[in-house]
Amino acid sequence: MPPHKIGTEAQIVQFTNCRILRGHELIWEDLWIREGRILDPEKLFFEEKKSADVKKDCEGHILAPGFIDVQINGGFGVDFSLTHEDISAGVALVAKNLLAYGVTSFCPTLVTSPPDVYHKVLPQITVRNGSSKGAGVLGAHVEGPFISHEKRGAHPDSHLRTFEGDAFQELLKTYGSLDNIAIITLAPELKRSHEVIKELTSRGVCVSVGHSVSHLKEAEEAVRNGARFITHLFNAMLPFHHRDPGIVGLLTSDQIAPEQQVFFGMIADGIHTHPAALRIAHRAHPKGLVLVTDALPALGLGNGRHTLGQQEIEVDGLRCCVAGTNTLCGSVASLDTCVRHFLQATGCSVETALEAATLHPAQLLGIEKQKGTLDFGSDADFVVLDDSLNVKATYIAGDLVWKDKTFSH
Amino acid sequence: MRLVILDNYDLASEWAAKYICNRIIQFKPGKDRYFTLGLPTGLPRNHPESYHSYMWNNFFKHIDIDPNNAHILDGNASDLQAECDAFEKKIEEAGGIDLFVGGIGPDGHIAFNEPGSSLVSRTRLKTLAMDTILANAKYFDGDLSKVPTMALTVGVGTVMDAREVMILITGAHKAFALYKAIEEGVNHMWTVSAFQQHPRTIFVCDEDATLELRVKTVKYFKGLMHVHNKLVDPLYSMKEEN
Numbered sequence A: 001m002p003p004h005k006i007g008t009e010a011q012i013v014q015f016t017n018c019r020i021l022r023g024h025e026l027i028w029e030d031l032w033i034r035e036g037r038i039l040d041p042e043k044l045f046f047e048e049k050k051s052a053d054v055k056k057d058c059e060g061h062i063l064a065p066g067f068i069d070v071q072i073n074g075g076f077g078v079d080f081s082l083t084h085e086d087i088s089a090g091v092a093l094v095a096k097n098l099l100a101y102g103v104t105s106f107c108p109t110l111v112t113s114p115p116d117v118y119h120k121v122l123p124q125i126t127v128r129n130g131s132s133k134g135a136g137v138l139g140a141h142v143e144g145p146f147i148s149h150e151k152r153g154a155h156p157d158s159h160l161r162t163f164e165g166d167a168f169q170e171l172l173k174t175y176g177s178l179d180n181i182a183i184i185t186l187a188p189e190l191k192r193s194h195e196v197i198k199e200l201t202s203r204g205v206c207v208s209v210g211h212s213v214s215h216l217k218e219a220e221e222a223v224r225n226g227a228r229f230i231t232h233l234f235n236a237m238l239p240f241h242h243r244d245p246g247i248v249g250l251l252t253s254d255q256i257a258p259e260q261q262v263f264f265g266m267i268a269d270g271i272h273t274h275p276a277a278l279r280i281a282h283r284a285h286p287k288g289l290v291l292v293t294d295a296l297p298a299l300g301l302g303n304g305r306h307t308l309g310q311q312e313i314e315v316d317g318l319r320c321c322v323a324g325t326n327t328l329c330g331s332v333a334s335l336d337t338c339v340r341h342f343l344q345a346t347g348c349s350v351e352t353a354l355e356a357a358t359l360h361p362a363q364l365l366g367i368e369k370q371k372g373t374l375d376f377g378s379d380a381d382f383v384v385l386d387d388s389l390n391v392k393a394t395y396i397a398g399d400l401v402w403k404d405k406t407f408s409h
Numbered sequence B: 001m002r003l004v005i006l007d008n009y010d011l012a013s014e015w016a017a018k019y020i021c022n023r024i025i026q027f028k029p030g031k032d033r034y035f036t037l038g039l040p041t042g043l044p045r046n047h048p049e050s051y052h053s054y055m056w057n058n059f060f061k062h063i064d065i066d067p068n069n070a071h072i073l074d075g076n077a078s079d080l081q082a083e084c085d086a087f088e089k090k091i092e093e094a095g096g097i098d099l100f101v102g103g104i105g106p107d108g109h110i111a112f113n114e115p116g117s118s119l120v121s122r123t124r125l126k127t128l129a130m131d132t133i134l135a136n137a138k139y140f141d142g143d144l145s146k147v148p149t150m151a152l153t154v155g156v157g158t159v160m161d162a163r164e165v166m167i168l169i170t171g172a173h174k175a176f177a178l179y180k181a182i183e184e185g186v187n188h189m190w191t192v193s194a195f196q197q198h199p200r201t202i203f204v205c206d207e208d209a210t211l212e213l214r215v216k217t218v219k220y221f222k223g224l225m226h227v228h229n230k231l232v233d234p235l236y237s238m239k240e241e242n
Helices: A041-048 A087-101 A115-124 A168-175 A193-202 A216-224 A246-252 A275-284 A335-346 A350-355 A359-364 B009-027 B051-058 B080-093 B130-140 B156-160 B172-182 B191-197 B215-222 B225-230
Strands: A012-016 A019-022 A025-028 A031-034 A037-039 A054-057 A062-065 A067-072 A103-110 A140-143 A181-186 A206-209 A263-266 A289-291 A304-308 A311-316 A319-322 A382-385 A391-396 A399-403 B002-006 B099-103 B124-127 B150-153 B165-169 B201-206
Touching: A019 A350, A025 A350, A037 A041, A041 B051, A062 A350, A067 A087, A067 A140, A067 A335, A067 A359, A087 A103, A087 A115, A087 A335, A087 A391, A087 A399, A103 A115, A103 A391, A115 A140, A115 A168, A168 A193, A181 A193, A193 A206, A193 A216, A206 A216, A216 A246, A246 A275, A263 A275, A263 A359, A275 A335, A289 A335, A289 A359, A335 A350, B002 B009, B002 B215, B002 B225, B009 B099, B009 B165, B009 B201, B080 B124, B080 B150, B156 B191, B165 B172, B165 B191, B172 B191, B172 B201
Parallel strands: A012 A054, A019 A062, A067 A103, A103 A140, A140 A181, A181 A206, A263 A289, B002 B201, B099 B165, B165 B201
Antiparallel strands: A012 A031, A019 A025, A031 A037, A062 A382, A304 A311, A311 A319, A382 A391, A391 A399, B124 B150
């Protein structure tokens, strides 16, 4: 029997009857939480001589780290790139609604916009921990404006920029400040991009290559200078060619130092990438695959016309195009839907599918000690999933922040 | 002694588990009435092969024991002799050991009481014999230099003080040790033989472990299995009673 607890001592919660993702495997093991972090029960037993205050039965379900989405343009009617809205409220609304998809951390993404939009919006996207109010914000992902004209996709032509002039200073003037920026997507073929990449990397910003007509050599140079992500592989870049693999070739490039792991985002909604292409990318470089949604403001709403930044788009089922064209411009598949599609399309293990939405994005951002795993000491952000990987409950810092009606917690 | 022979490792383990379960139930433990289980010892706490890790993963995490009631010898204590003396005292304070469960080494040792250990020894620091180091190498990737050479252990005398002793022996490599322990005399070279002088000892083994015994011995004890099996008939469930 545990001794009587004094009121001020932190509560120890033990989640039992569950399979947890640990050491790249799903094992039948209990998950112990205290003060918002994952606890080592063996240490607790022998060194502190304590036991659990509360036990929660997880009905045999799977406990995985909370999902992390590093590319999401908005959702539920909120567009992160629009200034006339109350951005803080918008981010909060999306953060709250993402909990139902098992997302516990995300990077609000801004598409190519004029400088005044960045100056107004970025300061309002503050980095913060998640809570019952919503998923945590890891920093903004600014996709553009330093991208290729040819591969701009749905990004508005008039606001594209180059580094001519002042290179890094140009970038700083455009965004205003790097303070709340986690990831920048740019095209490495732009002149002087390499010095910009170097400078950004030295300041701790994650640089991603995308929306680009770069050949493999330029992309490799970008990686050598610090770039470590590829924005939605296959989309908005030169197609793979067997004599010039382009950016896709980074997956198997031998010109990159082994310590410089390259990650690549994939929108596994069944529309942006053919399942066969998804399989090829996965098999070529499984440890680098990061599932992203590239979700639109229309996420969570139905079919019809919506906006994205300065553009109008048309949503039909899971397919979203720039209005009046066939240009894909983002998706409305939630991250948990992508995890399930990825699992089914590649036939990979459940552990692999889960890591693509948890461990890998955390490693990309260098935060794997706090997020993306269920290792001892990391933040207790996790999801309860059934065997088909449907989200049953979401926990942030050990607190229940969302649950399905049918779940008992 | 009782010699209980089961067909294989799994059946032997299951029999022993049911027996221990029944003994605990019969004892009627309560808030202030502790059933004391003794188990042999040894390594640094957070080594994956440490005794603490082993006991946590295989036993403690599956039961609702109060952590304050789990006592494991600490090989990292600053004064090892004091640690051993304190352990003996804790056993005494808990009212003595009701059931001691242990295995046997290929050299016939109980706990780490290597050949030559005094049969009246108490908890102390022991240097391990080469046989034991070799046997444990598999837990250290076969690297002999990584295997600890010393261990804290309960003494033969400490175990003899327990009210009941259960020894589990499985596998052909233990057969000779079992023979020496029960068919030859009490000898400090095969310390498990000390239990011939204990009033309540039970040896649980599989067929392979009996390979060096006389056919007569094996037949005699197998003939008693119907009596032995009564000891593992399920008693009431404590959970249901409460």
